[in-house]
Amino acid sequence: MTEDRLTILYKTYGPAIYIRCRSILSDEAEAHDATQETFVRVYRHLSEVPSDREALYWIYRVATNFCLNELRNRKNRPLVHRTGAEEAPSLNDLERRIVNRDLAARLIEAAHPKVKPVAWLYHVDGMDQEEVACILDLSRRTVATRLAAFATTAQKLLRRSESWV
Amino acid sequence: MGLTSSHLTCLDFDSLDLAGPGSPGAGPFVAHLDACPACREQQKARQALADQFAREVLPRSLPAVRQRLAPRSRWRMGWWAFALSPVACGVLLAFLGLHKSTDHTLSVGKPVPGDLGDIGIDIGIKGGRDLLTYVRRGNKVTRLAPGGVVAAGDALRFVVETGSHRYLFIAGVDGGGRAHAYYPFGQWQSAAVAPHSRFEVPGSLVLDNAPGPERIFALVSSRPLDGDDVRPILEALARRGQQAIRTTAAPSVVEAEISSILFEKRE
Numbered sequence: 001m002t003e004d005r006l007t008i009l010y011k012t013y014g015p016a017i018y019i020r021c022r023s024i025l026s027d028e029a030e031a032h033d034a035t036q037e038t039f040v041r042v043y044r045h046l047s048e049v050p051s052d053r054e055a056l057y058w059i060y061r062v063a064t065n066f067c068l069n070e071l072r073n074r075k076n077r078p079l080v081h082r083t084g085a086e087e088a089p090s091l092n093d094l095e096r097r098i099v100n101r102d103l104a105a106r107l108i109e110a111a112h113p114k115v116k117p118v119a120w121l122y123h124v125d126g127m128d129q130e131e132v133a134c135i136l137d138l139s140r141r142t143v144a145t146r147l148a149a150f151a152t153t154a155q156k157l158l159r160r161s162e163s164w165v
Numbered sequence: 166m167g168l169t170s171s172h173l174t175c176l177d178f179d180s181l182d183l184a185g186p187g188s189p190g191a192g193p194f195v196a197h198l199d200a201c202p203a204c205r206e207q208q209k210a211r212q213a214l215a216d217q218f219a220r221e222v223l224p225r226s227l228p229a230v231r232q233r234l235a236p237r238s239r240w241r242m243g244w245w246a247f248a249l250s251p252v253a254c255g256v257l258l259a260f261l262g263l264h265k266s267t268d269h270t271l272s273v274g275k276p277v278p279g280d281l282g283d284i285g286i287d288i289g290i291k292g293g294r295d296l297l298t299y300v301r302r303g304n305k306v307t308r309l310a311p312g313g314v315v316a317a318g319d320a321l322r323f324v325v326e327t328g329s330h331r332y333l334f335i336a337g338v339d340g341g342g343r344a345h346a347y348y349p350f351g352q353w354q355s356a357a358v359a360p361h362s363r364f365e366v367p368g369s370l371v372l373d374n375a376p377g378p379e380r381i382f383a384l385v386s387s388r389p390l391d392g393d394d395v396r397p398i399l400e401a402l403a404r405r406g407q408q409a410i411r412t413t414a415a416p417s418v419v420e421a422e423i424s425s426i427l428f429e430k431r432e
Binding site: 056 | 174
């Protein structure tokens, strides 16, 4: 029996969406729901975009925004998790310091909604600014500006976390 | 390879998975994988998740996705924008301030008139949540009062106060002896919602021309409800007939808080 277009698209892109959602949410049940939601939202784009790479941009954009909103809706999570004997970093030092994925994720939770997806793609997923710009359909300059804003906020939060100890 | 240029990014992995290792441009990624144990581990972990998707997620969610993307006959979108206009919201908020709960919201431990405990269903009512219902007839949108009369072609929309719960399921029973899943539409399972929010259920329920009572239930829960928990209960209620539908405000479902609204359909 020939599979319909919907099934083919879901089988093709579903794994990428699911892995993306699991990566951000770290919860199987939530990732199931988020996968379905993301696919429904990007379905029409998936069948129209010219390449897999373009399709991935759509998937990353929608899944990242959706999952970050889900994370925002979770309650009772501390904003900043102290992961060891850390010092408040300088701005130049920040990138090196937040290679810890968990720490980065928690810092991103406290960021402005427009900054969150940029910071996640860059700091957690390890993409370069050009890729982040493509995925979010932003200019490279905007990406750089938002990353700078995130760095400032993260730096303050890390300093504050120091003062809590 | 992105910021941490020593490793593949998730975008690299996904591109490789979609295009295949023999595709043009895949060479550097494949070479990196050959040389990098950390990325090979990452690839293994991703493959395990992809397998899980194929084994568990796809079979379960494909029908739901199909349902959501199919043209809708009974459940449709459209007029909610009017109901959510600033004027309408102002009126509704004022109304809610005066009339906080539906008449069918239950309190903890209260006996449930007409409950289904007599057919062996576990009792687990913990209280209730507001289920606000709005009806559109022509261009007019009003809040539907419990027990209100509606007509074929009227469209209903629902708003649910989620409280501390993270999952919502909306279903209904009609006088024709049938049970229906309305949110997620056609699926007998809960959908994730934001806790401590007023959730506006997408789409509207366009009423058919079958006269008699119909009761809509909103079930909020901390865990996703499975259809096996809910469907037999509602189908049993529907089979008990119109009087049971009118009097059973909240059949018991373990670990769910239930609110309901009854309306009468006239031809």
